[in-house]
Amino acid sequence: MSRSAPIPFFPVPPREYSPEYMAELTRAFYLALDLIQNPGEGRNTFIVLTDLQTDDYGLEVGASFQQDGLLKVTLADKPHARGSAATGYVGLVTVSTP
16 A cells, blocks of 8 residues: 555653653554554555445435446536436327328
């Protein structure tokens, strides 16, 4: 894994309880959790995505789904509604020839 994010530093504990140490430790855990939840940029030469949804229902912006064999990304202003279909009826046309 190559990322530009620094590895969090976990301080060495003192012999006695220290509020400063606990604050440093809390900051280190917060940084570690932030790195896990925000993985950053990625670069891949091969990827396999299985069992993708066929619409963007319930997905966050930026999530992937597939529709008719195309890989798509959820956008806030371009919904892909679940089960969208339409039919229409105009009327009857009668053609008479003399």
